[in-house]
Amino acid sequence: MxxxxxxxxxxxxxxxxxxxxxxxxxxxxxxxxxxxxxxxxxxxxxxxxxxxxxxxxxxxxxxxxxxxxxxxxxxxxxxxxxxxxxxxxxxxxxxxxxxxxxxxxxxxxxxxxxxxxxxxxxxxxxxxxxxxxxxxxxxxxxxxxxxxxxxxxxxxxxxxxxxxxxxxxxxxxxxxxxxxxxxxxxxxxxxxxxxxxxxxxxxxxxxxxxxxxxxxxxxxxxxxxxxxxxxxxxxxxxxxxxxxxxxxxxxxxxxxSDTTVAKQAPTPDSGVEPVRPYPPLVIGDDAPIQPKIEALAIRKGEVICSNEDVVRNSPPSWSPMSAEEIADKTGIERRRYTAEPLENIALEAARAAMKHAGRGPEEIGAVLFCSCTSSRLIPSTATWLSGQLGIMQTHCSADIVAACAGFPYGVAESVRLLREIERPVLLVMAEKFSDKIGNARPSRMIFGDGAAAMVIAPSDGERDIHVVQTYASGPFSQVNSIIWPNHDFDNDITVYGPEVKALVKRYLNQMMGELSELGLKVDMIVPHQANKKMIIELAKPQGIDAKDIYFNITEIGNVSAASIPIALADAVLDGTISKRSLVFAPAFGAGAVGGYVILSLDSSMVAPEVTTAPAMSPSPTKAHSSIEDIKEAFHT
Structure with missing residues (x-):
């Protein structure tokens, strides 16, 4: 790191x-x-x-x-x-x-x-x-x-x-x-x-x-x-x-000594289209479980990284680019970083969401964690969060790696779990890019840190989630358009812009076609905050006016899985959404993943933003892993 x-x-x-x-x-x-x-x-x-x-x-x-x-x-x-x-x-x-x-x-x-x-x-x-x-x-x-x-x-x-x-x-x-x-x-x-x-x-x-x-x-x-x-x-x-x-x-x-063994990259097979399209999951009035969003909480990075900060840290491998040119190219003027570990900011958002929903640990039936920047594999971050929150048992606590499509993937899995367990699901989305970027200039310009959490509960009344769709894969070059760790770049995260643009265009065309068939009239589009200039450019041929798209990327950067939920909360907190509104939230990103959620959003769902003073020398929350704790756990 x-x-x-x-x-x-x-x-x-x-x-x-x-x-x-x-x-x-x-x-x-x-x-x-x-x-x-x-x-x-x-x-x-x-x-x-x-x-x-x-x-x-x-x-x-x-x-x-x-x-x-x-x-x-x-x-x-x-x-x-x-x-x-x-x-x-x-x-x-x-x-x-x-x-x-x-x-x-x-x-x-x-x-x-x-x-x-x-x-x-x-x-x-x-x-x-x-x-x-x-x-x-x-x-x-x-x-x-x-x-x-x-x-x-x-x-x-x-x-x-x-x-x-x-x-x-x-x-x-x-x-x-x-x-x-x-x-x-x-x-x-x-x-x-x-x-x-x-x-x-x-x-x-x-x-x-x-x-x-x-x-x-x-x-x-x-x-x-x-x-x-x-x-x-x-x-x-x-x-x-x-x-x-x-x-x-x-x-x-x-x-x-000439003992280096060359590593051979496998040759990808030719791409083949699926036998038929994958229909979106439409939750109708007759569905036995109606998904209700009880809470949405966000925790942004506490340290602001401006475009001037990016420029003042330029390594010799970068072409010269001013702060103004970065803003013009990406739509980003600042991004947020955190000194805290990824799981800590995820925990803060999760606690705030549970508090806002009025839910205790005994009521949570599943914990899902969506991230593409977690370095915690054992235990998974979802199980770690479950333990930190005092949840003695869930039906499922699991991590989902769907990069920038983490939000639709997480919501889709939450809806499926609701049908199985008929209990609230805690969905947490968090990213920490700041310590994984290194000298990769596109990544340094784009990515930020942050976390969000939602409590999605079963209801027999009004639903908040109406349609969910997920996609994955595509041409080999698009699947590998964003890579971390990339051995050719000292394990930094790298972005190949033309291929990313191609996959976004492909998915946006598909999404807009499905949205047209659904016949829903949305009030606001809150997309994954990837690159403002690129999204506006690709949305225009679809008949989407820039004024109908909500962006907070100027101040936050691209927070991958957490970008849509943070943008949803910001749209409420800054007054852009002041009444119950139907929102179309499309996502696309690394691994050629994509998807969208059509949901109803109102101000009562959004918790006060979790804020914290800058902490440059964090004291991470410690899991019980000392020798004494292990002996006690296994009675040795």
Whole structure:
């Protein structure tokens, strides 16, 4: 998991976007590593020659534009060191000669370095500042010092460095010596980097880049030289590379011994349409059980993450995008995060819903939990919630993974269970994306955290749930359009936009056709809050006007399974729905799942919003799992 933090200025920071790491336990071979490095470091980074030529041709509009390119180039130049190795200067006499876990980079000299650097320095001086001249000059000093003293040809560096024995056996091999090395040369601490604060979000991100890059060579770089290993003297200081962890070393050893086993992805079968359409479940007046919504409670994340926060945490793998551009692309200006564990916010929403419904634990017949971000497998979150709520036994407590269609899936299963048990069902929907996003930019722009809970009870009177429909599957590319964990992105959650748009269009066409056949006149459409711009664009050909669609995504982000119930509650709490209304709630998302619910909503159902003060160091509710508790439970 990759949690956020608040720094000493109260600003939101994402350490995983600043301190770039890769989990080598999930990288299968060198080809996969090179593809990751190419995508995250190489594609967007100019070479030093390209920067110099662009600067000489007047290709930079502002100082910031030049600074950003220098930063991208330096990350690329340090691409393998950043993710694979820790550096340790050492006197040559003390360097172990026969260890297989100590490495040294063999480097080729960079020709024309001084002239290229001088041209870039002169070009920078002629450019205007973009936001803050003083800050940009400070950043130039930091970045240019790293750039102008880079001695080696960056394009030639391999991912796997030579051992000392291999280096000594390589004719003409050169590596870096540090001259008069000072082990107390300034090095930025983690807190120094996290606590950076700039008025302009882009400059804050760039300053963190500069500090991370400085830490790659925390010595007097002006005294560094490339020296042949054959000419090394005992007192020469060389820079040794140590693998960051055992997974990196294991990866290196597997590649060197050629023992990597390639994993073969299965070939999907051709898609085949079902023999006949799946009709929606229509609950008529003659149904023996009429589903009644007794309560709807929500718990949003307590920490606001603005688009400016996203920008100020930009890693070098992202293309530049301003806060305004994020809002224009997604319809999102802020999303909510929580420092609490996922199950804790789910529990808060569940308790609020039960209280609002006036139901005690002895009355609840089933607990359903819908989420695609739960890391709790044993016990399931639904059973954990049942225990926390004091429910001694249910007919069913189970988790449902239906991603963004969690709401229709959960309601559909609740309705089925009502017929079996004729007792209230507690339906809980919650997501925590904030610690699973990492450096995936589309995911960081879109997803948020939050929870909602409903009590759905049997009634022989007026019903609140009228129609339920669920779908799943489709073309292989759509099924895999949203992936978590994605091994190619360091287990982060990833979104492939064109395929998501295709599945939303496919399902929306199907839903609107079914809605037309049902002949129901709805008062409001409250869709899954996926992407405001995309939904409006796809709804227009269906004859749906944007004014008839309710959105709260601007302030909340996409909370997947919890997005529709949170939006339903917000529509009541902000006065958009002030009387009993017939609502069409369509959903679609990861796994090519979809569905909709047609329900009646009124203000009496909605509990006061669960609120809490920001808690950056939560104390999770502990399950009884100590040795003493286990002994007591099993009478040992």
């Amino acid at each position: 990759k949690p956020f933090r608040l720094n000493k200025h109260g600003k939101l920071v994402f350490p995983s976007s600043i301190f770039i790491e890769l989990d080598f336990s999930i990288i299968t071979d060198l080809n996969q590593l090179k593809a990751i490095i190419r995508r995250d470091f190489e594609v967007k980074a100019p070479t030093g020659t390209e920067i110099a030529e662009r600067a000489a041709a007047g290709g930079y509009a502002t100082r910031y534009d030049l600074l950003r390119d220098i930063g991208l180039h330096l990350f690329w130049a340090n691409r393998y060191a950043l993710v694979m190795y820790d550096k340790q200067p050492m006197r040559w006499r003390d360097v172990p000669r026969n260890r297989d876990d100590v490495f040294v980079p063999l480097l080729q000299p960079l020709e024309g370095r001084e002239a290229r650097s001088a041209g870039i320095r002169d070009a920078y001086a002629q450019l205007p500042a973009k936001w803050n001249g003083v800050a940009e000059d400070e950043l130039f000093d930091m970045l240019f010092d790293c750039f102008s003293t880079k001695l080696y040809l960056a394009a030639s560096i391999p991912p796997i460095k030579a051992t000392i024995a291999e280096a000594l056996a390589t004719a003409g091999a050169r590596t870096t010596t540090l001259g008069n090395y000072n082990p107390d040369h300034y090095h930025y601490s983690i807190d120094d980097i996290l606590d950076v604060s700039e008025e302009q979000a882009e400059l804050e991100a760039l300053r963190r880049w500069a500090m991370v890059l400085h830490n790659q060579q925390p010595w007097d770089r002006s005294q560094a030289r490339l020296k042949p290993l054959a000419e090394m003297q005992d007192d020469d200081i060389v820079v040794l590379y140590y693998p960051k962890d055992r997974h990196v070393l294991d990866f290196i050893n597997r590649e060197k």
